[in-house]
Amino acid sequence: MGLGLPVAFAFFVTNVIGLYLFFGGSVGVTQMVANFSDAVSTYALAPLPMFLVMGSLFFRSGLGEKVIYALDLCIGNLRGRLAYVVLAAGTIFSALSGSSLANTGMMGSLMVPEMLKRGYKPHMAYGPVLGAGSLAVIIPPSSLAVLLGSLAQIDVGALLIAGALPGLLLVVMYAALIFAQTKIDPDAAPHYPVPAVRAAEKVRAVAVNIIPMSVIVFMVVGTIILGIATPTESAGLGCAAVFALLFVYRRFSWSVVWKSLDDAMKVTGMTFLIISASTTFSQIFAFSGASNGFIQFIVGYDLGPYPMLLMMVLVILLLGMFMDQVSMMLITLPIFLPIAQQFGYDPVWFGLILLLAYEVGFTTPPFGLLLFIMIGVAPKGTSLKTVALSAAPYIALTLLLILLIVLFPQIALFLPNLI
Numbered sequence: 001m002g003l004g005l006p007v008a009f010a011f012f013v014t015n016v017i018g019l020y021l022f023f024g025g026s027v028g029v030t031q032m033v034a035n036f037s038d039a040v041s042t043y044a045l046a047p048l049p050m051f052l053v054m055g056s057l058f059f060r061s062g063l064g065e066k067v068i069y070a071l072d073l074c075i076g077n078l079r080g081r082l083a084y085v086v087l088a089a090g091t092i093f094s095a096l097s098g099s100s101l102a103n104t105g106m107m108g109s110l111m112v113p114e115m116l117k118r119g120y121k122p123h124m125a126y127g128p129v130l131g132a133g134s135l136a137v138i139i140p141p142s143s144l145a146v147l148l149g150s151l152a153q154i155d156v157g158a159l160l161i162a163g164a165l166p167g168l169l170l171v172v173m174y175a176a177l178i179f180a181q182t183k184i185d186p187d188a189a190p191h192y193p194v195p196a197v198r199a200a201e202k203v204r205a206v207a208v209n210i211i212p213m214s215v216i217v218f219m220v221v222g223t224i225i226l227g228i229a230t231p232t233e234s235a236g237l238g239c240a241a242v243f244a245l246l247f248v249y250r251r252f253s254w255s256v257v258w259k260s261l262d263d264a265m266k267v268t269g270m271t272f273l274i275i276s277a278s279t280t281f282s283q284i285f286a287f288s289g290a291s292n293g294f295i296q297f298i299v300g301y302d303l304g305p306y307p308m309l310l311m312m313v314l315v316i317l318l319l320g321m322f323m324d325q326v327s328m329m330l331i332t333l334p335i336f337l338p339i340a341q342q343f344g345y346d347p348v349w350f351g352l353i354l355l356l357a358y359e360v361g362f363t364t365p366p367f368g369l370l371l372f373i374m375i376g377v378a379p380k381g382t383s384l385k386t387v388a389l390s391a392a393p394y395i396a397l398t399l400l401l402i403l404l405i406v407l408f409p410q411i412a413l414f415l416p417n418l419i
Contacts, residue, residue, distance in 0.1 A: 090132020104133030320361020
């Protein structure tokens with residue numbers, strides 16, 4: 001991967017070498033090909049493409065812009081109001097799309113130019129977008145949580161629900177950060193007059209543009225919590241609800257549908273190709289004895305469960321500087337899962353901590369994907385350093401949330417225990 005080879009092909013090359021060393025050459029390659037159908041035909045992976053379709057339909061149809069318009073009307077004449085609009089919109093979008101890349105791209109293109117035009121300093125314009133965009137990693141429905149749950153054999157429904165409370169807690173922490181930044185440096189978000197809006201108009205904007213979106217959230221999250229639907233069924237219900245809204249708002253077009261399917265196909269195809277290659281990688285890792293040897297080596301240091309967890313998080317943070325989440329996940333899970341079982345970690349709790357660590361990897365330089373999306377929508381000449389420094393306080397708060405979940409596991413386990 002360091003030579004620039006795509007992740008999937010890097011896995012394949014490693015697999016072929018490993019198969020010739022440990023599986024008898026061509027016989028092992030035949031087994032690798034046979035693994036492909038088993039790797040991607042897992043029922044737990046079915047929500048992944050449907051969540052991607054749901055989010056892409058939502059953004060490509062323009063429904064997301066209606067939400068931002070309604071929030072802009074409702075948020076009062078606060079200093080830094082556009083930063084709060086971004087945070088609120090990012091929270092709603094996270095519960096509708098499950099895609100951090102889509103969230104960041106949409107809010108960055110819509111909100112950053114307006115914020116800069118209003119005189120917001122770069123860190124106040126870029127930071128909230130990067131922070132709010134990354135929320136989709138843990139706020140359900142999260143496509144990354146579906147993938148992690150499937151690969152790690154963790155209850156996907158429980159893992160999705162586990163992210164709800166930590167996600168909302170992170171939103172509150174982000175809001176407190178924005179408030180503190182505007183208090184410390186009022187010029188970072190200049191105050192400007194906002195036309196008065198009648199209460200009736202605000203109520204109408206919420207009723208027309210936000211409440212219908214809550215139907216989608218219930219279709220996805222509510223049906224899982226109530227035990228009405230499995231994650232796969234809830235993903236189907238979510239897609240159906242978005243289609244219904246497209247007709248209600250007269251935003252339906254075959255062009256939007258085709259582009260959304262195309263978006264989902266590209267991401268799903270890439271992900272499934274990497275999964276196929278990583279399945280054999282995991283088998284080689286175990287069959288060669290490397291997995292067991294590494295675990296015994298680590299356990300031999302007699303580290304406690306918490307220092308071990310810290311080591312795993314640090315490894316993810318390091319990898320996050322150079323590769324995307326799916327790649328990190330598929331490389332680290334074969335190593336981390338046996339160690340987690342050895343120490344008796346709760347699988348849902350451990351899975352959520354991994355998701356949060358992968359979330360940080362989205363925004364760590366030099367290769368955090370969200371940073372490059374932000375640079376793509378920022379004015380020409382914006383440096384990676386400027387964008388990375390804008391993200392730094394939000395990264396720190398995410399790391400603080402990981403610490404809180406370690407100290408108080410019920411933050412993650414309260415809702416899953418209810419179901």
